[in-house]
Amino acid sequence: MVRFSIFVKKEFLHIFRDVRTMLLLLAMPMIQLIIFGYAITNEIKNTPFAVWNESNCNPATQLIQKINGSQYFDLTGYYTSVGEINKAFQQGKIKMAVIIPNQFGNDLFHTGKADLQIIADASDPNEASAVTSYVQQIIMQFQQESSPEKTIPYAIRQEVKMLYNPQSESAYNFVPGIMGLVLMLICSMMTSISIVREKEQGTMEILLVSPVKPIFIVLSKAVPYFLIAMIDVISILLLSRFLLHVPIEGNIFLILLLCMTFTLSALSLGLLISSITKTQQAAMLISGIGLMLPTILLSGLIFQIENMPLILRLVSDILPAKWFITAIKDVMIKGLGFTAIWQECAILTGMTVFLLFVSIKRFKNRL
Amino acid sequence: MKSSDNHITSSSDSTGNPSGFMIETGNLTKKFGDFTAVDHISFQVSKGEIFGFLGANGAGKTTAMRMLCGLLSPTSGKGRVAGFDIYKEQDNIKRNIGYMSQRFSLYEDLTVKENMRLFGGIYGMDNKDIKTKTADSLQELGLGSEQNLLVKYLPSGIKQKVAFAVSVFHSPKIVFLDEPTGGVDPIARRKFWEMIYRASEQGITIFVTTHYMDEAEYCNRVSMMVDGRIDALDSPVNLRTQFNARNMDEVFRSLARKAKRIFP
Numbered sequence: 001m002v003r004f005s006i007f008v009k010k011e012f013l014h015i016f017r018d019v020r021t022m023l024l025l026l027a028m029p030m031i032q033l034i035i036f037g038y039a040i041t042n043e044i045k046n047t048p049f050a051v052w053n054e055s056n057c058n059p060a061t062q063l064i065q066k067i068n069g070s071q072y073f074d075l076t077g078y079y080t081s082v083g084e085i086n087k088a089f090q091q092g093k094i095k096m097a098v099i100i101p102n103q104f105g106n107d108l109f110h111t112g113k114a115d116l117q118i119i120a121d122a123s124d125p126n127e128a129s130a131v132t133s134y135v136q137q138i139i140m141q142f143q144q145e146s147s148p149e150k151t152i153p154y155a156i157r158q159e160v161k162m163l164y165n166p167q168s169e170s171a172y173n174f175v176p177g178i179m180g181l182v183l184m185l186i187c188s189m190m191t192s193i194s195i196v197r198e199k200e201q202g203t204m205e206i207l208l209v210s211p212v213k214p215i216f217i218v219l220s221k222a223v224p225y226f227l228i229a230m231i232d233v234i235s236i237l238l239l240s241r242f243l244l245h246v247p248i249e250g251n252i253f254l255i256l257l258l259c260m261t262f263t264l265s266a267l268s269l270g271l272l273i274s275s276i277t278k279t280q281q282a283a284m285l286i287s288g289i290g291l292m293l294p295t296i297l298l299s300g301l302i303f304q305i306e307n308m309p310l311i312l313r314l315v316s317d318i319l320p321a322k323w324f325i326t327a328i329k330d331v332m333i334k335g336l337g338f339t340a341i342w343q344e345c346a347i348l349t350g351m352t353v354f355l356l357f358v359s360i361k362r363f364k365n366r367l
Numbered sequence: 368m369k370s371s372d373n374h375i376t377s378s379s380d381s382t383g384n385p386s387g388f389m390i391e392t393g394n395l396t397k398k399f400g401d402f403t404a405v406d407h408i409s410f411q412v413s414k415g416e417i418f419g420f421l422g423a424n425g426a427g428k429t430t431a432m433r434m435l436c437g438l439l440s441p442t443s444g445k446g447r448v449a450g451f452d453i454y455k456e457q458d459n460i461k462r463n464i465g466y467m468s469q470r471f472s473l474y475e476d477l478t479v480k481e482n483m484r485l486f487g488g489i490y491g492m493d494n495k496d497i498k499t500k501t502a503d504s505l506q507e508l509g510l511g512s513e514q515n516l517l518v519k520y521l522p523s524g525i526k527q528k529v530a531f532a533v534s535v536f537h538s539p540k541i542v543f544l545d546e547p548t549g550g551v552d553p554i555a556r557r558k559f560w561e562m563i564y565r566a567s568e569q570g571i572t573i574f575v576t577t578h579y580m581d582e583a584e585y586c587n588r589v590s591m592m593v594d595g596r597i598d599a600l601d602s603p604v605n606l607r608t609q610f611n612a613r614n615m616d617e618v619f620r621s622l623a624r625k626a627k628r629i630f631p
Contacts, residue, residue, distance in 0.1 A: 006488035010477065017476045017517070202470035209436050209466040209543075210489045211458060 003212065007220030014194065015224055025190065029182040029232045030239055036174045037244040047131055048076045049096040050088055057105025063142050067098065072134045085119065095121045096131050113155045120160070132160050175240045176328040177299070179233060179259065180321040184266050184295050186229050189287040191270030195221055196283040214363050222267045229266075233259045249335030258331060258341065261348045262324035268355035269320065275362040295321040323347050388447070389414050389541050389572040390435060395444035397430050404430040406595035407444065412588075414540075417563065417573040419583050422592030423623045428576045431592070432543055435574070437461055449540045462490070465534035465542035465571075469549050473530050475519035479510060482518060482533055490537035504532045507562070524555030528562060535566050542566065544575040548582065560585050580615040589615070591622045598622050 015021055051064050068075040076094055079085050088094045099117040107114040118135055122128035136158060143156055195218070198204040207217055233256065240246040248255070270287065277283040298305070298312060299321040305313060316322045327344035330336040338345075390412040397405040405427045412418045422428045433439040435448050437457035446453035449463040466472075473482050480501060487497035505514050508528055518526060527547060535542050544563075548556045560582065567573050575586065583589050584603050591599040591606075599606060599622060603615055610618045 003488055003491065006485060010474070010481075010485055013481065014474075014476055201475070202468050202472045203474055205438075205468050206466060206472045206486075207489070208438060209461060209464065210486075211461040211491070212489050 004216060004220060007212075007216060008223045011194070011220055011224045015228070021190070025186055025228050026232070026235075028185075029178070029236055032182065033175070033178050033236055033239055034243070036178055037240070045071060046074045047072060047095045048093060049073050049098065049135075050077050050079055050085060050094045051075065052079045052081075052085060052097065052099045054102035055100045055104035056102075057108075059108050059146060060100045060104050062146065063100075063139065064098070066142050067135060067138050070134075070138055072131075072138075089119075089121055095127070096135060098135070108156070113157065115157045115159065117159045117161060136160075175236070175244075175246050176325050176332060179236055179328065180262070180299060180325045181292070181295060182232055182236065183229050183259065183263050183324075184269075184291060184321055185287075186232065187225055187263055187266035188270035188273060188291055189284065191221055191225050191267055192273035192277065192283040192287055193280050194225075195271070195274035196277055196280050199278060200280060215360060218271055218360065218363060222271070225270075226260075226263055226267060229263045230256075230260070233263075248332055250331035250333075251337065254331050254338060254341075255328065258324065258328055258345065261345055261352070262320060262328075265320040265324075265348050265352040265355065268352050268359060272355050272359040272362070275359045294319055298322065299325050320348055320351050323351075387414065388412060389416070389449060390418075390574065391445075391447045392435075393445040395431070395434065395446050396442050397427075397434060397439065398442045403595050405434070405441075408592075408595075408597045409444075410590055410597060410600055412541075412572060412574060414572055415567055415570050417567050417575065417585065417587045419586030419589035420574060420576045420592070421583055421589055421619065422576075423626060425628060426592040426626070427595040428592055429545065432545060432574070432576065435460075436464060436466060436543055463540045465537065465539035467530050467534040467542065467544050467547050469546040473518045473526065473533060476517055478517055479505070479508075479514045479521070479529050482529070483536055486533050486536050492537055500536060500538075504536060507565070508532055524551050524558075527551055527555070528559060531559065531562055531566075535571055538569075539571065541572040541574060544573065546576055546578065548577065548579060556582070580619055583615040583619075591619065593622055593626050594628050598625070 015025065049067070053060055053064065064075065067073050073096070077088070079088065079097075085094075085097050085099075089097070097119040099119065101115060101117075104114045104116060116139075118132055120128040120132050139156055139158060195204075198207070204217075208214070237248065237252075237255070241248055269291070273283055273286050273291075277286060294315065298308070298316040299319050305316055305322065308316065323344040327341040327348075330340050334340075388411040390410070392411075393409050394407040395405060395409070396403065396407050408431060420428055420432070430439065434441045434453060435446065437448075437453060437460045441453065448460045451457075451459040451463070453460065474485070477485065483501045483504060484497055487500065492500070508525075510525075510529075513521065513525070518529065521529065531542075531544070531547065534544070548559055551559070556579070563573055563575070563585075575582075577583065586603065588600065588602050589606060590597050599609070599618070601609065606612075606618050607614065610621055612618045612621065
């Protein structure tokens with residue numbers, strides 16, 4: 001144990017004495033979060049939309065004019081079938097469609113209640129939810145303005161349909177994503193670089209000639225990065241809660257437990273990378289292009305996994321980050337408990353054990 | 368764990384090392400596929416000896432040294448280091464040797480003192496031992512305020528002396544020096560060899576590879592490796608007589624000329 005603590009202390013000294021590493025480890029996560037946080041508050045203006053007006057009554061036309069008249073929406077055309085609307089969505093001509101059924105006017109006139117449907121392109125969930133909430137506000141205003149004074153106000157029931165992303169993932173998507181990215185970066189990239197640096201500088205040779213067991217060397221590398229990763233997780237959670245006002249629905253301890261599980265899998269991935277590379281550049285390339293890129297693109301951080309082709313979905317299955325992001329969304333945003341995420345936890349643990357086993361075996365064989 | 372290390376060290380003299388040689392090899396061989404890097408080498412090194420291990424680049428010096436340090440498993444042949452078998456007792460060997468590579472191999476972002484403390488800890492020395500030994504080493508190195516400087520700020524001559532001090536910090540029985548004086552000026556090299564002599568006087572066996580033939584003259588005995596074999600092994604004086612040479616440089620040239628291995 002004494003030896004181990006000496007090693008851990010040495011690793012901390014390496015980190016503390018390198019200002020760039022320190023900045024990368026502690027400042028970058030927060031900067032990323034803030035950039036992403038403010039980048040997603042996208043103003044929605046002049047969103048192209050289409051109408052399928054079966055009713056052709058006065059209120060319907062007025063409503064369409066009111067939507068078109070707002071600064072948020074631009075009417076691009078009228079359609080008369082679902083096929084046409086779908087095509088327009090697929091071609092990206094419209095982001096939203098309003099469908100007014102033919103009994104709309106009648107219903108409204110006789111019963112004061114009527115239905116209409118709003119369809120939004122939810123492949124960008126943040127934009128879609130903003131779009132639908134704007135159009136809903138406009139419809140609410142319309143209800144109040146146009147109801148005859150004598151009777152109770154009109155009630156227009158809207159059925160909202162999110163195309164391509166039926167669950168309409170929350171706008172807070174990016175916080176779990178950033179956590180996944182940061183933990184991956186710190187644990188995989190930094191750990192692998194710090195081990196490979198010792199190979200490059202020749203100090204690894206000295207350690208291997210010494211009676212220290214390889215597992216000690218490896219574990220002592222992992223400890224400081226694990227602790228720093230936890231500091232980052234806590235600072236990200238605090239920032240997103242109090243600066244970006246992202247609600248944290250689930251149990252905070254479950255969130256931390258999940259982060260630790262994922263951190264361990266990322267650490268073991270870093271160890272594996274370090275055992276197959278000889279230079280810091282190679283380690284950086286493999287963890288940068290081989291890990292960060294798929295994590296950003298395939299783990300659901302930016303694009304919806306459900307919309308991906310089968311082959312990419314299969315690739316995303318082997319990324320630890322995918323399981324982490326799925327689980328942390330369930331806990332953090334939907335407020336679900338452990339029973340909802342035990343599968344993801346089991347998969348992450350399994351990956352960790354496998355990666356650790358392979359990398360320690362490889363590390364030994366190299367001697 | 369810490370205390371048992373020292374017990375093994377002290378008891379091995381009587382039980383594990385009957386021949387009294389610090390290094391002993393018999394037909395030690397290492398093959399990488401079809402390529403024989405080290406070809407049936409046999410030699411002995413006695414306690415406190417300064418043993419020069421010479422050869423052209425690619426002659427197999429580093430491979431041989433790595434086998435002796437327990438970093439590589441031999442293909443065939445026998446070998447004992449500090450009385451321990453190089454096949455089965457690598458852990459015991461590692462506890463009893465020191466190692467300094469051509470790259471100085473200190474942590475550049477730690478201070479001299481921190482490096483000593485780290486390596487003392489790695490070899491299981493307790494805090495008290497580390498303190499006294501650090502004071503001794505710093506005095507021998509003649510370092511004043513530099514002891515708290517990060518190693519990367521030291522001039523290379525001092526770095527190399529510190530690296531040697533660290534490699535013998537835990538009082539090993541044998542220290543392996545792999546081209547320790549590369550890129551260092553003649554005066555610093557001279558001072559470095561003074562340190563080697565002092566270590567040897569304290570009973571530490573020195574196993575050193577070098578490309579500087581003037582350094583070969585400082586060794587008690589010198590072996591010359593050609594194409595993986597040891598083609599000559601004797602004291603510098605005897606080697607000069609044997610090869611009818613004025614200095615070690617000529618001995619080296621006449622042997623290295625026979626080499627058939629060509630490396631790109």
